[in-house]
Amino acid sequence: xxxxxxxxxxxxxxxxxxxxxxxxxxxxxxxxxxxxxxxxxxxxxxxxxxxxxxxxxxxxxxxxxxxxxxxxxxxxxxxxxxxxxxxxxxxxxxxxxxxxxxxxxxxxxxxxxxxxxxxxxxxxxxxxxxxxxxxxxxxxxxxxxxxxxxxxxxxxxxxxxxxxxxxxxxxxxxxxxxxxxxxxxxxxxxxxxxxxxxxxxxxxxxxxxxxxxxxxxxxxxxxxxxxxxxxxxxxxxxxxxxxxxxxxxxxxxxxxxxxxxxxxxxxxxxxxxxxxxxxxxxxxxxxxxxxxxxxxxxxxxxxxxxxxxxxxxxxxxxxxxxxxxxxxxxxxxxxxxxxxxxxxxxxxxxxxxxxxxxxxxxxxxxxxxxxxxxxxxxxxxxxxxxxxxxxxxxxxxxxxxxxxxxxxxxxxxxxxxxxxxxxxxxxxxxxxxxxxxxxx
Ligand SMILES: NC(=O)c1ccc[n+]([C@@H]2O[C@H](COP(=O)([O-])OP(=O)(O)OC[C@H]3O[C@@H](n4cnc5c(N)ncnc54)[C@H](O)[C@@H]3O)[C@@H](O)[C@H]2O)c1
Numbered sequence: 001x002x003x004x005x006x007x008x009x010x011x012x013x014x015x016x017x018x019x020x021x022x023x024x025x026x027x028x029x030x031x032x033x034x035x036x037x038x039x040x041x042x043x044x045x046x047x048x049x050x051x052x053x054x055x056x057x058x059x060x061x062x063x064x065x066x067x068x069x070x071x072x073x074x075x076x077x078x079x080x081x082x083x084x085x086x087x088x089x090x091x092x093x094x095x096x097x098x099x100x101x102x103x104x105x106x107x108x109x110x111x112x113x114x115x116x117x118x119x120x121x122x123x124x125x126x127x128x129x130x131x132x133x134x135x136x137x138x139x140x141x142x143x144x145x146x147x148x149x150x151x152x153x154x155x156x157x158x159x160x161x162x163x164x165x166x167x168x169x170x171x172x173x174x175x176x177x178x179x180x181x182x183x184x185x186x187x188x189x190x191x192x193x194x195x196x197x198x199x200x201x202x203x204x205x206x207x208x209x210x211x212x213x214x215x216x217x218x219x220x221x222x223x224x225x226x227x228x229x230x231x232x233x234x235x236x237x238x239x240x241x242x243x244x245x246x247x248x249x250x251x252x253x254x255x256x257x258x259x260x261x262x263x264x265x266x267x268x269x270x271x272x273x274x275x276x277x278x279x280x281x282x283x284x285x286x287x288x289x290x291x292x293x294x295x296x297x298x299x300x301x302x303x304x305x306x307x308x309x310x311x312x313x314x315x316x317x318x319x320x321x322x323x324x325x326x327x328x329x330x331x332x333x334x335x336x337x338x339x340x341x342x343x344x345x346x347x348x349x350x351x352x353x354x355x356x357x358x359x360x361x362x363x364x365x366x367x368x369x370x371x372x373x374x375x376x377x378x379x380x381x382x383x384x385x386x387x388x389x390x391x392x393x394x395x396x397x398x399x400x401x402x403x404x405x406x407x408x409x410x411x412x413x414x415x416x417x418x419x420x421x422x423x424x425x426x427x428x429x430x431x432x433x434x435x436x437x438x439x440x
Pocket of ligand 1: 006007008009010011012029030031032035083084085086098101102103105119120121122151152153154155259260
């Protein structure tokens with residue numbers, strides 16, 4: 001099939017590459033010409049494991065092409081997938097300006113009957129709205145049908161998640177269009193759920209809101225565990241063993257970030273208020289998360305009395321491991337809070353420093369190795385649970401620090417590792433602080 005993908009961000013690029021991998025001819029379009037130039041050179045503009053290999057493989061095979069020209073890309077497409085951003089507006093609702101522009105671009109350039117698939121996360125009713133918008137701006141006499149096909153990939157495992165998705169949601173009232181989209185995905189051998197467009201749109205928001213709520217729930221329980229002397233890791237393990245609950249998204253920590261959960265929860269809350277049935281559960285989900293992002297700062301403030309002049313080594317900047325995405329990363333809020341309190345922050349991240357510089361700026365210093373960040377530090381903050389941090393030579397870091405204190409915001413250091421480190425104060429989330437003492 002000949003497919004055009006509008007938007008080569010995390011979703012559009014992963015989708016385009018994977019559809020080429022299963023044999024389709026894919027043209028990816030982006031308005032960002034620098035991105036397109038990078039992609040044409042066989043380089044991925046984002047860090048995503050496995051993406052660049054498939055990009056090179058499928059570009060070389062002639063199945064994957066990149067362009068900044070809508071005219072060129074839409075000339076032969078049977079299926080057009082819209083995967084542009086839907087960020088958050090100031091009032092919390094989804095900002096549809098990019099998808100509206102994509103719809104107008106598309107309306108101007110389609111020259112043949114086609115299926116328009118909305119993969120971006122959009123509020124309920126947007127498929128209908130975009131259909132009307134395209135229709136109103138259509139330049140040529142062609143027929144098009146709309147399909148809602150929300151995306152569920154996770155950054156950091158986007159390729160695996162696309163190739164081995166749990167389900168593919170196809171929201172469309174027209175059987176023929178639905179059948180064609182099922183055919184497009186058929187080689188993936190993933191179960192389909194066929195529904196109407198509004199339900200498909202709602203499935204995406206309800207899923208993200210539920211996962212965010214699970215995180216905020218366990219974080220609320222974590223704070224209570226600290227107050228009553230329980231261990232949230234054991235509590236979450238015990239809860240997760242119950243099949244009705246499941247263990248995923250029950251890791252207590254300093255809260256969720258990223259390009260989806262924060263904005264999607266707020267957008268769903270906005271929709272619920274708009275329809276006169278506010279989901280107060282979401283209000284709490286957001287409030288707990290915002291408070292949780294400052295937890296390490298509060299703990300450090302309690303420990304030291306003041307943070308003025310204190311040197312903090314921060315490990316992890318990206319909002320989660322295996323990505324360089326800094327959107328809504330807890331490290332942003334933590335950096336700002338620490339520097340506002342007079343602390344000096346030196347941060348290390350395996351891949352996100354370039355993006356972090358653009359968001360956090362030079363109010364903090366960046367190091368190219370954990371040991372350099374730790375040098376002379378009063379405390380070490382672990383903000384993102386990169387796998388390499390679990391394998392750190394923690395003792396070597398502590399040996400170059402001024403004080404042997406760790407605030408682990410992701411509960412990712414193992415007790416056995418800490419016990420080998422000599423004297424150390426270890427504060428994590430949802431568990432009592434521990435002082436490991438060196439045996440004389
Ligand atoms: N990132 C995720 O993990 C994820 C997961 C599931 C769903 N989603 C949803 O998918 C959508 C895309 O997210 P993303 O993270 O890939 O966004 P992104 O910001 O990484 O990428 C969007 C891309 O679209 C391009 N673009 C904007 N207008 C365009 C136009 N008119 N024509 C062509 N290209 C255009 C931008 O230049 C950008 O490269 C959002 O609605 C998001 O909520 C994201």
